[in-house]
Amino acid sequence: MMLLLTSLCNLGISNDMVPLTVCFGSYLCIFLGTLLARTVRLKAAWEESSGESLLQIQLLSALKNFVTALGYQSPICYNMLLPILRSGIDVNSPDELIEDGMMLWEATLSHAPSMVSQLLGYFPCLLEILERSFDHLKVAANIMEGYIFLGGTDFLSLHSSCVASLLDLVVGNVNDRGLLSILPVIEILIQCFPMEVPQLISSTLQKLIVICLTGGDDHDPSKTAVKASSAAILARILVTNTNFLAQITSEPSLLLLLQKAGFPNDENILLCLVDIWLDKADNGTSIQRKAYGLALSIILTLRLPQVLDKLDQILSVCTSVIIGGSEDFTEEESSSNNLSPVRPHVPSKEFRKRQIKFSDPINQLSLENSVRDNLQTCAALHGEAFNSAIGRMHPAAFTQLKQALKMS
Numbered sequence: 083m084m085l086l087l088t089s090l091c092n093l094g095i096s097n098d099m100v101p102l103t104v105c106f107g108s109y110l111c112i113f114l115g116t117l118l119a120r121t122v123r124l125k126a127a128w129e130e131s132s133g134e135s136l137l138q139i140q141l142l143s144a145l146k147n148f149v150t151a152l153g154y155q156s157p158i159c160y161n162m163l164l165p166i167l168r169s170g171i172d173v174n175s176p177d178e179l180i181e182d183g184m185m186l187w188e189a190t191l192s193h194a195p196s197m198v199s200q201l202l203g204y205f206p207c208l209l210e211i212l213e214r215s216f217d218h219l220k221v222a223a224n225i226m227e228g229y230i231f232l233g234g235t236d237f238l239s240l241h242s243s244c245v246a247s248l249l250d251l252v253v254g255n256v257n258d259r260g261l262l263s264i265l266p267v268i269e270i271l272i273q274c275f276p277m278e279v280p281q282l283i284s285s286t287l288q289k290l291i292v293i294c295l296t297g298g299d300d301h302d303p304s305k306t307a308v309k310a311s312s313a314a315i316l317a318r319i320l321v322t323n324t325n326f327l328a329q330i331t332s333e334p335s336l337l338l339l340l341q342k343a344g345f346p347n348d349e350n351i352l353l354c355l356v357d358i359w360l361d362k363a364d365n366g367t368s369i370q371r372k373a374y375g376l377a378l379s380i381i382l383t384l385r386l387p388q389v390l391d392k393l394d395q396i397l398s399v400c401t402s403v404i405i406g407g408s409e410d411f412t413e414e415e416s417s418s419n420n421l422s423p424v425r426p427h428v429p430s431k432e433f434r435k436r437q438i439k440f441s442d443p444i445n446q447l448s449l450e451n452s453v454r455d456n457l458q459t460c461a462a463l464h465g466e467a468f469n470s471a472i473g474r475m476h477p478a479a480f481t482q483l484k485q486a487l488k489m490s
Contacts, residue, residue, distance in 0.1 A: 142182040146189045154195045173210040191228030209248045223263045231434040249286040258304035265311040276322035288336045296343040310362040314370035317377035363399045375403035382456040390471040404486040
């Protein structure tokens with residue numbers, strides 16, 4: 083064992099390496115050839131450490147620091163790194179080894195300039211680990227996010243069934259803290275693949291509908307956050323894949339789930355979601371509030387008399403989002419200007435994440451135009467009843483609405 087520890091030290095890789103790298107900055111490249119030559123020793127140390135869990139944990143931790151130090155040049159050590167990573171995330175390994183293996187996995191994806199086929203093939207290990215325990219769910223969510231951003235359509239095509247199984251396993255079987263870790267991943271998936279993913283994860287989305295429509299959250303911030311995030315995901319689907327949400331809210335399997343949860347079976351589920359969007363309009367992020375507003379504007383186009391009963395509230399929320407959210411959206415657009423293709427950049431998970439955020443349909447669509455156009459549709463559908471509903475609006479609210487829509 084002393085020989086193995088000596089080999090590790092000789093590599094110059096330790097928990098102190100990251101701050102050392104920060105000090106040297108670009109000068110790291112000078113020493114890169116020497117360091118890579120010595121990675122052979124680390125590979126040998128790993129092979130000789132079989133059965134020595136504590137030593138393997140140290141090796142995995144050292145490797146994580148090494149990957150962090152190399153940054154976006156880390157692929158040059160993949161021949162040594164990836165086989166060790168695969169051993170570290172073996173579901174049959176001890177818990178403490180899996181924990182460090184997942185930390186190395188996360189670091190590898192965070193510093194990868196692109197996805198490689200060998201790393202892409204490791205994704206099913208994540209499902210196997212979560213089937214064993216949810217102890218490392220937060221790290222697992224970060225890993226899955228990395229696969230979405232770096233793997234793109236190749237990732238979804240290769241691992242679609244695994245993605246569906248993983249999300250179905252987590253949602254409904256973890257507490258609110260766990261849900262708050264995985265819900266952003268679901269939103270990113272739908273953001274990247276609005277037409278493909280909803281159908282793929284329909285079982286998970288049904289559970290989100292149940293979460294939104296059942297259970298109180300008035301005095302529990304975690305439950306409020308879970309319900310607000312779930313509602314924003316469903317609002318996003320209505321905006322980007324309208325027909326699917328109409329389909330899923332009428333499926334018998336969803337009605338059965340709601341019935342088991344004690345929800346009245348004579349309620350219009352889509353209109354109940356409207357109530358949630360109205361209720362949670364002050365709880366979400368700026369992009370979530372805009373998703374609520376866009377979804378509510380689409381509701382105006384439904385040929386349902388109940389829409390007019392909610393018209394005042396719908397227009398009030400949309401007005402609030404348009405007026406109150408303009409500064410948030412301007413700031414996001416300003417920060418996204420750094421993504422201009424004429425500027426040099428390093429391809430990476432973070433760069434791809436920012437690109438996707440900038441091109442998000444919710445970001446790009448004009449809520450002002452949507453409300454203005456859909457109000458006209460609503461007026462055409464309901465005629466005099468629409469005029470009566472508009473007439474019941476408070477004069478101050480109606481004035482604000484006209485200001486928000488830039489109507490004379």
